[in-house]
Amino acid sequence: MTPAIKVDGVVKRYGSLTALAGVSMEVAQGEFFGLLGPNGAGKTTLISILAGLNFATGGSAAVLGHDVVRDYREARRALGVVPQELVFDPFFTVREALTIQSGYFGLRDNRAWIDELLHCLDLTDKADANMRQLSGGMKRRVLIGQALVHKPPVIILDEPTAGVDVELRQSLWQFIRRLNRDGHTIVLTTHYLEEAEALCGRIAMLKQGQIVADDTTQNLLNRFSGCQVRLKLSPPGLPAGLTQLLSEGGGDDCRLTLAGYDELESVMAALRTAGVRVLEMEVGQPDLEEVFVRIMNH
C-alpha cells in the first residue's frame, strides 16, 4: 500500500545552518504517528516541507504517493495541517473562514460538512462570530476545522495542544482518535510526551535534523526494558554485588535498573545477606519521557 507519507533523504539548509540532515521515514496509511524532538530539532521544518510551506534543499517528500513539489496539487489535497501558531484572519466569521478555506480546495456546496465540523468542534453557536471575538481555545478549534474542511486522508497536527486547557485537550484527543479510527492518518508533534505515549502507535524522534529513533511506541519502551527500583536503605550503601545495577543516587537512596521483575528477588536476597534493611521501595517501568531523555542524551 502507498505510504501516507514518505520522506526520502530530505535536507534543508539555511545558509550554514543545517535544519534537516537527510531525513528519511515513512508513515503508513491509518497510522497514528508521533514526531518528537526538542525545540529546533527540525520537526516544524519537516512538516513545512510536506505541506509546501517550505522547499527542501535536497531529497524528496510525498503524500499518498504524490510528490509535494512536482504533484503539489494532489499532495496538498490529501493533506490537512493544523499549524503550530494560533493564526486567524480577523476580517471573517468562523463560518466564512471555513467556507473560504473549503473553496481554496476547490470545493463547492460544502455547507453540510462545515455544519458537521462546527458541531463536532462545539463551534455551532459561534459560527457567525468574528474570529477576533473567540478565545484561544476556540481559535485553535477553528484551525482544526480549517485543516479538516476538505476531508484530508492525512492530517498533521503541529503541537495542537500547546497552551490549551485540560478539558479542551481531552476533547480534542477524543475527536482526533475517532478520526484515526475512521481511517485518517494522523501525524502529531507534541512536547507532551504522555500524550504521544497514549495516542501514537509509532514514534520517530528527531535530533539536530536527524532521525535518531523510529519504532513502535511499545518497542521504544521495550528498548529500555526492565524495571526501575528506588530503594531507601539502612545502613546506607549497596552491597558490592549490586553496585553494577546502580543507575542513579547512592548511599541511602539508590535507583537500580533491573532486567526484569524476576531479578527483584535476588536483589532482596543480596540485601538481606548483607544485613541491609529496605525502608522504602518504589518499582516502576520507564515511560516515554525517560526513553526520550535517554535517546536525546545518547
Add this chain to the structure above:
Amino acid sequence: MSLPTDHSPPGPRFSALTGFSTLFYKEWLRFWKVNIQTVLAPVLSALLFLLVFGHTLRNSGEPYPGVGYTAFLTPGLAMMTVLQNAFANSSSSLMQSKMTGNIVFVLLPPLSHREFFFAYLLAAVARGLVCGAGVLLCTVWFVDLRCAHPLWVAVFALLGSAVMGVLGIIAGLQSNKVDELAAFQNFIILPLTFLSGVFYSIYSLPQFWQKLSHLNPFFYIVDGFRYGFFGAGDVSPWLSAAVVAACLAALSLLTLWLIKTGYKMRH
C-alpha cells in the same frame, strides 16, 4: 464533541476554478467589509484635492483648448485614486497576511501560482475601479466632464489598476513589516503618481522635466485616461497603451516567477 460521520472524499463537488474564485472573493470581501476605510475615505480625499486645487487654480488657464482646469484635474484625480487603491489592496493584504501568519491559509491549499496571482490582481483592479468610479460619480454633478472615447477610458482604467495591482503584489511579497511597505509606497509609488501629470500637463514643465516625465510609466496611464475624456493628450493614446501594456507584461512575468518560487512566503 461527537463523531463526524462522513469522511468520504470530496467527489463531484470539486471544481477547478473554485480555488481562484474563492481567493478573489475573499480579497473582495476583505476590502468591502471595511469600505468606509477602503472606498469612502479615498473618494473623499480625491474630492478634497479637487475642491482645493480646482478652486485655487481655476484661473490658471486651459490646459487643453476648451477644457477648464477643474475638468482637466478630475480624470487625473480619478486615476490617481484608482492607482493608489489598486496598489493598496494587494500590497496591504499580502503584507498583513504575512505579518499575522494567516498567509498559511492561502499557501496550504492546492492553488497554483497563476491562480494566486490573478486572484490578488483582479481584487486590486476591482477596488481601484470601485474607488475611481466613486470619484467620477461624485464629481459628475458639479464638473463639466465629457467622455470623448469611453473605450480608452476603460482601457486605461483597467491597465492602470492592473499595473498597480501587480506592483502591490510585489511590494506585499517584498515587505514583512509596515514600515517596509510604507517605504515602497512613499519613495516609489507616491512620487511617481504625483509626477505623472495628475495636476498639470507636462507641457507646462521645463524641457528637462518634460523629458524626465516620459520615463515615468504612470504619466502614460494618466495621459491615456485623460485622452479618453477630452480626446486630447500630451502623447498618442496608442503609445501610452503600448508603454503601459509592456510594463504590465514585464511586471506580471516577474511577479508570477516570484510567487512560483515562493519568494519571501514559502521559507
